[in-house]
Structures are given as structure tokens and as C-alpha cells.
Amino acid sequence: MQELKKRKEEVKVAKEQKVKAIVRTYYIIEGGKIKLKNKKCSKCGSIMAHHMKPYERWACGKCGYTEFIGGSKKR
Numbered sequence: 001m002q003e004l005k006k007r008k009e010e011v012k013v014a015k016e017q018k019v020k021a022i023v024r025t026y027y028i029i030e031g032g033k034i035k036l037k038n039k040k041c042s043k044c045g046s047i048m049a050h051h052m053k054p055y056e057r058w059a060c061g062k063c064g065y066t067e068f069i070g071g072s073k074k075r
């Protein structure tokens with residue numbers, strides 16, 4: 001939960017400072033707003049869903065493929 005809050009704050013700060021490409025290519029900066037860019041599954045090619053909990057990730061509803069977004073990988 002704290003991780004999520006922290007992440008949102010990071011985005012907010014980045015937006016204020018007008019920093020480009022915080023999270024690689026998954027976001028598009030458009031008119032000062034950060035938009036999520038839908039990602040296609042690399043396994044079956046269908047549109048993936050973006051989830052913030054418990055970790056920020058892309059998940060495919062068809063084949064179950066999940067791709068974690070940077071910074072979420074912990075061991």
C-alpha cells in the first residue's frame with residue numbers, strides 16, 4: 001500500500017518538473033498529462049490490462065501473461 005502511494009507521488013512530482021519518460025514507454029506525456037498507453041500481450045497479442053495492486057503490472061486476461069513494470073521486482 002505504501003509502495004503505491006509512493007509511486008503516485010513520484011508521478012506527481014515528475015509531472016510538476018516536466019520530466020519525460022518516467023516509466024519508459026508505457027506512458028505518453030500529452031499536454032502536461034500522463035496517459036497510459038495500452039500494451040499488447042507479447043504471447044497472444046491481445047490488449048493487456050493495467051493493474052496497480054499489489055504491484056504495478058500489465059496482465060493479459062486471455063493467457064494470463066503478466067509483465068511487471070520497473071521497480072516492482074523484489075526478491
Ligand SMILES: [Zn+2]
Binds near residue numbers: 065
Ligand atoms: Zn496473452
